[in-house]
C-alpha cells in the first residue's frame with residue numbers, strides 16, 4: 001500500500017509518526033511525504049527510503065497512491081479533497097481535520113467503539129475516514145461499555161480541555177503566561193512571611209496587564225480558564241459543544257434520519273447527525289442521545305478531561321456499571337472512586353503521553369438510581385487525534 005502523508009511536521013502529525021514508528025507501521029506500507037512549502041526537501045526518517053518531499057498543492061503528485069493521511073488542517077482538506085476526487089483519485093482519505101467529518105459519505109473513525117461501522121462502510125465502498133473531535137473521542141472511549149449497550153438515555157459532558165487542542169502556539173503561550181504570573185509573585189514568594197493577599201494582588205495585576213501574553217488565547221488561561229471553545233454558533237452554543245451531540249450520535253449511527261446542517265445548527269436540532277450513506281451505525285435509526293456540554297479550556301498541556309452526568313435507561317448496581325465500563329476495550333482503566341486513587345490516577349499529569357483512558361468518580365447521584373456521575377481523562381494528541389488515524393491504516397491493510 002502506497003500512502004501519502006501530509007501535515008506530518010505539525011503537532012498531531014509528529015505524534016502520528018512517533019506512534020507509527022513505535023508500532024512499526026512503516027514495515028507494512030510504502031510512505032511518500034508531502035509538503036506545502038518544501039517540495040524537493042528530505043523526507044523524515046521512518047526507517048526506509050521515502051524519496052524527496054512532494055508538492056502537497058499539486059493534485060498530480062498524489063496519483064497512484066492507495067491512501068492519504070492528512071494532519072494538515074481543514075483549509076488544505078477543503079482545497080484538495082474536491083480536486084483529487086474530481087480528478088478521479090479513488091484512494092482512501094484519512095483525515096484529522098473536521099472539514100469532512102459530518103459529510104454523508106464519511107465515517108468518523110474510533111475503532112474500539114465503532115469497528116463494525118467501519119467494516120460495514122468499507123464493504124459499501126466508503127473512502128473517507130475522518131478522526132473525531134478529541135473530546136468526543138475521549139469521552140466515547142471512556143464510556144464505550146455503556147454507550148455500546150445503549151444504556152445512556154442522555155448525558156451532560158462538562159469538559160476541561162487542554163491547551164494543545166488549540167494548537168502548538170497556544171501550549172507555548174500557556175507556559176509564557178505561567179512564567180509571567182510566577183515572575184510577578186517571585187519576590188514576595190521568596191519572603192516566607194509575605195501576605196498571600198498581596199501575592200494574589202500582584203498576580204491578578206499581571207493577568208489583567210496589557211502586556212500579558214495573550215496573542216493566541218486572546219485572554220489569560222494561566223491562573224484562569226476560558227469557558228468557550230471554537231466558534232460561536234449563535235443561540236448560546238459553541239461549535240465544540242455542538243460537536244458533542246452531533247459526533248457522538250453520528251459515531252453510533254443514531255438519529256440519522258433527521259437532517260441537520262453541520263455549519264449552522266438551529267436551536268432544538270443539535271443532537272442529530274446528517275443521514276449517512278457511508279454505512280450502518282451501531283444503533284442505526286434509533287433516536288439521537290441528547291448530549292449537552294459546556295466546553296472549557298483549562299491550563300493542562302495535552303490531556304482533556306470530561307465530567308459526565310448521565311441518566312441510564314436502567315437502574316443498574318454501581319458494581320455492574322463499573323464492570324461494563326472497565327470491560328469495553330483494552331485501553332480503559334476503571335479508577336476506584338476514592339480520594340487517593342482519583343488524585344493519583346485520574347489527572348492530566350498522570351495520563352499525559354499514555355494511551356490509557358482512566359474513568360473514575362463513578363457513583364450514583366442524588367437525583368435517583370438511574371443517575372450516574374463519572375470523570376474521565378485522555379491524551380488528546382493520542383486517542384484524541386493521532387491514534388485512530390494510524391489504526392485506520394492498519395484496518396485498511398487487514399482488508
Ligand code: HSE
Pocket residue numbers: 132133134135161162164165166229230240
Ligand atoms: N477542538 C478541540 C479543542 C481540539 O479545541 O480542544 C481538536 O478536536
